[in-house]
Amino acid sequence: MNNDHNGENEKFEQEETLTNRQGHPVTNNQNIRTVSNRGPATLENYDFIEKISHFDRERIPERVVHARGAGAHGYFEATGMAGDEPVSKYTRAKLFQEKGKKTPVFVRFSSVIHGGHSPETLRDPRGFATKFYTEDGNWDLVGNNLKVFFIRDAMKFPDMVHAFKPDPLTNIQDAERFFDFCANSPESFHMVTFLYSPWGIPANYRQMQGSGVNTYKWVNAEGEAVLVKYHWEPKQGIKNLTQEEAEQIQAKNFNHATQDLYDEIEKENYPEWDFFVQIMSDDAHPELDFDPLDDTKLWPEDQFPWLHIGKMVLNKNPEDYFNEVEQVAFGTGVLVDGLDFSDDKMLQGRTFSYSDTQRYRVGPNYLQLPINKPKTNQATNQRGGQMSYYVDKAPGQNPHVNYEPSSLGGLKESEQSGKEHTPKISGELVRESIDRNDNTKQAGHTFREFEDWEKDELISNLVNDLSTCAKVLQDKMITLAESADDEYGKRLREGLANARKEEGVHKGRPLGDKDGDDAPGHAEQM
Ligand code: HEM
Numbered sequence: 001m002n003n004d005h006n007g008e009n010e011k012f013e014q015e016e017t018l019t020n021r022q023g024h025p026v027t028n029n030q031n032i033r034t035v036s037n038r039g040p041a042t043l044e045n046y047d048f049i050e051k052i053s054h055f056d057r058e059r060i061p062e063r064v065v066h067a068r069g070a071g072a073h074g075y076f077e078a079t080g081m082a083g084d085e086p087v088s089k090y091t092r093a094k095l096f097q098e099k100g101k102k103t104p105v106f107v108r109f110s111s112v113i114h115g116g117h118s119p120e121t122l123r124d125p126r127g128f129a130t131k132f133y134t135e136d137g138n139w140d141l142v143g144n145n146l147k148v149f150f151i152r153d154a155m156k157f158p159d160m161v162h163a164f165k166p167d168p169l170t171n172i173q174d175a176e177r178f179f180d181f182c183a184n185s186p187e188s189f190h191m192v193t194f195l196y197s198p199w200g201i202p203a204n205y206r207q208m209q210g211s212g213v214n215t216y217k218w219v220n221a222e223g224e225a226v227l228v229k230y231h232w233e234p235k236q237g238i239k240n241l242t243q244e245e246a247e248q249i250q251a252k253n254f255n256h257a258t259q260d261l262y263d264e265i266e267k268e269n270y271p272e273w274d275f276f277v278q279i280m281s282d283d284a285h286p287e288l289d290f291d292p293l294d295d296t297k298l299w300p301e302d303q304f305p306w307l308h309i310g311k312m313v314l315n316k317n318p319e320d321y322f323n324e325v326e327q328v329a330f331g332t333g334v335l336v337d338g339l340d341f342s343d344d345k346m347l348q349g350r351t352f353s354y355s356d357t358q359r360y361r362v363g364p365n366y367l368q369l370p371i372n373k374p375k376t377n378q379a380t381n382q383r384g385g386q387m388s389y390y391v392d393k394a395p396g397q398n399p400h401v402n403y404e405p406s407s408l409g410g411l412k413e414s415e416q417s418g419k420e421h422t423p424k425i426s427g428e429l430v431r432e433s434i435d436r437n438d439n440t441k442q443a444g445h446t447f448r449e450f451e452d453w454e455k456d457e458l459i460s461n462l463v464n465d466l467s468t469c470a471k472v473l474q475d476k477m478i479t480l481a482e483s484a485d486d487e488y489g490k491r492l493r494e495g496l497a498n499a500r501k502e503e504g505v506h507k508g509r510p511l512g513d514k515d516g517d518d519a520p521g522h523a524e525q526m
Pocket residue numbers: 062063064065066069108109110126127128129142143144149153154155157211212213214328329330346349350353354357358361
């Protein structure tokens with residue numbers, strides 16, 4: 001363990017007086033007050049009771065996903081351009097307009113499925129969430145390292161997370177639960193292909209990409225919109241781990257990614273990312289074999305080039321982990337003028353979920369905390385709620401008027417800063433999947449793009465985990481791989497057949513039948 005970061009503790013030689021939260025000096029922090037030094041304690045032990053009862057409440061609920069994270073402060077610097085064109089052609093968002101314009105940011109990286117102190121070497125997507133404190137208020141870009149996702153409809157998210165988290169009975173994470181969900185949700189196959197390759201274990205947070213994953217819109221001064229995808233590209237290069245490398249790191253250090261980020265920033269070796277967008281006109285694009293609103297798909301780079309719009313530098317560690325990294329609250333609904341939502345169904349579902357969970361996880365006034373508070377003035381008519389400690393009001397506002405409209409000095413609506421984007425929408429209200437829902441074509445392409453060692457790792461990691469699963473799930477995954485790419489399917493089929501031969505017996509434990517005797521298709525594999 002490396003606790004003394006370059007003798008940092010020597011800086012703090014002056015001893016300050018310990019007080020309680022009422023400002024009273026604490027004269028004895030070693031002993032509770034008792035009747036004689038062996039005697040029973042008295043109930044008026046104010047300092048002791050305050051100390052213990054605050055300690056009892058130190059934890060807040062951990063994030064339901066992305067519980068383990070690390071964060072840092074920095075800035076975003078714009079190029080003023082989107083590729084060769086002025087960025088104003090596509091968006092009026094102020095933070096992008098001028099070359100060299102800097103906007104402060106806070107970034108939180110995370111793993112997804114496991115709890116707050118889980119190892120940072122596990123196979124899992126990584127979160128990459130950025131809060132931009134812009135002059136128009138906050139913008140949050142809540143992304144991941146991988147550019148696609150497991151599902152394309154928000155309705156499925158709680159089931160997906162349940163399947164990936166530990167078993168509700170044993171509290172053990174089980175590959176069979178994971179593959180039970182994925183084999184029966186074939187849209188996940190592209191994401192599974194990335195996740196089981198080395199891209200599923202980034203070496204650290206500094207050497208990984210980021211992506212907004214969902215499709216957003218940009219809106220210009222005329223109210224015209226385009227569809228956009230966001231990408232972060234690390235200037236440190238990209239580095240991913242084999243399963244074996246990850247296991248070696250995990251044996252010695254399960255905080256390696258947090259430590260790497262903290263130590264490199266302390267050494268002033270500040271990590272940087274270039275920021276890119278891909279742009280499409282705002283329509284359904286029937287000429288494409290995928291829907292631009294489908295987050296299980298990549299937008300091919302040759303058709304939709306990456307346009308450089310800026311860079312980000314992380315140059316300051318948090319002063320307190322809990323206050324900043326734990327209490328920071330990002331949400332996909334947090335956009336500024338010139339940025340808009342698309343009809344991506346995942347994005348719409350996410351947008352409800354984030355602020356809803358944060359009102360529960362952090363509290364209804366989570367936006368008053370310094371890490372979440374915009375650096376611009378806030379003037380609302382919201383009042384009260386747990387832990388409210390100031391009124392967000394405009395300097396000249398009549399303090400008696402906490403409603404709108406009013407002629408007595410209350411707040412007024414702002415002017416629209418450009419023409420509003422008003423898309424026309426019509427259709428029948430339905431519960432249906434999108435039409436273009438091919439699940440395997442891009443996964444095949446992704447497989448063929450992998451280097452040989454990445455393909456080897458993918459097959460070996462899939463075989464390793466799938467060989468513990470029921471045959472019915474193995475068969476479904478083989479069918480998906482075969483439909484993606486001949487070599488992919490063949491290697492997975494052979495790998496699983498060999499694993500079965502080596503085992504001699506089926507290792508799979510179908511849920512509800514731990515002996516596996518009456519698993520569907522079980523007889524053929526013996
Ligand atoms: C965190 C919901 C899909 C990236 C969270 C949290 C919830 C959530 C409830 C915890 C937030 C908190 O406690 O502050 C959902 C739902 C989804 C979805 C309902 C789909 C319908 C996605 C996707 C991505 C993503 C597609 C990737 C682009 C993240 C990240 C965090 C997060 C990075 C951690 C934010 C942080 O560091 O505080 N999500 N999510 N989520 N989600 Fe999602």
